[in-house]
Amino acid sequence: MPEKIKLCIIGIGNAASALIQGIEYYRSGSNNGGLLRPTLAGYHISDIQIVGAVDISDKKVGKNVSEAICENPLEIFVDFHNNFNVPVVMGSILDGVINETEKSINPGKQTPINMAEYFKSTETEIVLCLLPSGADKAVRYYANEALKAGCAFINTTPVKIATDEELTKKFYDAGLPIIGDDLQDQFGATILHKMILQQMIDRGIDIKESYALDVGGGAESLNTIYRTRETKREIKSKSVAGALNIDAPIVAGTSDWVEFLGNNRNTMLWIVGKGFLGSQIIMDIKIQTEDGPNGGSVLADIIRATKVAINQGAAGSIDEISAYGFKNPPKYPKNPAEASKDLANFILGIKKEE
Numbered sequence: 001m002p003e004k005i006k007l008c009i010i011g012i013g014n015a016a017s018a019l020i021q022g023i024e025y026y027r028s029g030s031n032n033g034g035l036l037r038p039t040l041a042g043y044h045i046s047d048i049q050i051v052g053a054v055d056i057s058d059k060k061v062g063k064n065v066s067e068a069i070c071e072n073p074l075e076i077f078v079d080f081h082n083n084f085n086v087p088v089v090m091g092s093i094l095d096g097v098i099n100e101t102e103k104s105i106n107p108g109k110q111t112p113i114n115m116a117e118y119f120k121s122t123e124t125e126i127v128l129c130l131l132p133s134g135a136d137k138a139v140r141y142y143a144n145e146a147l148k149a150g151c152a153f154i155n156t157t158p159v160k161i162a163t164d165e166e167l168t169k170k171f172y173d174a175g176l177p178i179i180g181d182d183l184q185d186q187f188g189a190t191i192l193h194k195m196i197l198q199q200m201i202d203r204g205i206d207i208k209e210s211y212a213l214d215v216g217g218g219a220e221s222l223n224t225i226y227r228t229r230e231t232k233r234e235i236k237s238k239s240v241a242g243a244l245n246i247d248a249p250i251v252a253g254t255s256d257w258v259e260f261l262g263n264n265r266n267t268m269l270w271i272v273g274k275g276f277l278g279s280q281i282i283m284d285i286k287i288q289t290e291d292g293p294n295g296g297s298v299l300a301d302i303i304r305a306t307k308v309a310i311n312q313g314a315a316g317s318i319d320e321i322s323a324y325g326f327k328n329p330p331k332y333p334k335n336p337a338e339a340s341k342d343l344a345n346f347i348l349g350i351k352k353e354e
């Protein structure tokens, strides 16, 4: 039996809910449907042990983590059998809340706990940051507290953390992995967009223009609209065009927030290409995904791969993990297949040739 992976989650929102439910849902090992990797380096998803949970919402702080996740729009798919007896503690609000999210979050008035001490007392190995998009100060604060406490740090938000050379060097010097930035979904518009464009290029089609614009109903879409629309647009567009080396206008981003969509996201994909004799090919596709669950399986892989990095004594930016699971990694992979291969080699201890 492999040892447990001791994880502390910052931000008990929809993505945290999906991960926590996934640990329970797949615990028996009899159903692996929806998982990218049932086991990774011998670790099963249920080897992830939640030892700490941090939020600032009055609706969540003080509750057991399996009760706190019920406050999110994402539905509850599993029965918890007292497996998550971890109370959510009060973090530092900093820039975690904006006017538009204040009512739904309802920030608590409690004094924030000493975070580095909390990580130490819970024996946290990995800190997983699931804060809202645009909470730059808060994400940076938790990264520095993780560093102080000697924990690896995973940043799923678009805030520049793993792509910040100064911070990455500090983690390297401390012998700790730092992974990010901006989580890549298991099967969302970014992956679909890249796959279709890659196929068209491979079939000799000249891509002329393309966009992927989404509308979502979660707090995350609200944060994107009000705080990180431009950054997200830059990251998503670069993630598609950069990976494929296309010299045509490619636009990808979030265009609006529609509350009744809840945790769902609708993305409209538009592609125009020219084939033989300049003949036109036009594609107009819509994909609907559920935000939280769409990140769950990738999160499970990244957490287990980060544990492998810890076991190997790897420190600083772990490019193979970031390129596999994130939209804005320090080093872009050529394509998703190369990213998966590099991750598999990393897990086996095979170094990537530069």
Ligand SMILES: NC(=O)c1ccc[n+]([C@@H]2O[C@H](COP(=O)([O-])OP(=O)(O)OC[C@H]3O[C@@H](n4cnc5c(N)ncnc54)[C@H](O)[C@@H]3O)[C@@H](O)[C@H]2O)c1
Residues within 6 Å of the ligand: 010, 011, 012, 013, 014, 015, 016, 054, 055, 056, 057, 072, 091, 092, 093, 094, 095, 096, 097, 105, 129, 130, 131, 132, 133, 134, 135, 138, 156, 157, 158, 182, 183, 184, 185, 218, 219, 220, 291, 292, 293, 294, 295, 296
């Ligand atoms: N599929 C995915 O879920 C996916 C994909 C890509 C990126 N991400 C990233 O994951 C992050 C989380 O997404 P989400 O949908 O769970 O967001 P969410 O808005 O549902 O949850 C965020 C949580 O953070 C809490 N919070 C706010 N400020 C805080 C602070 N200072 N300290 C502690 N907690 C604080 C909020 O109360 C809330 O519970 C986002 O940055 C998003 O960009 C998620």
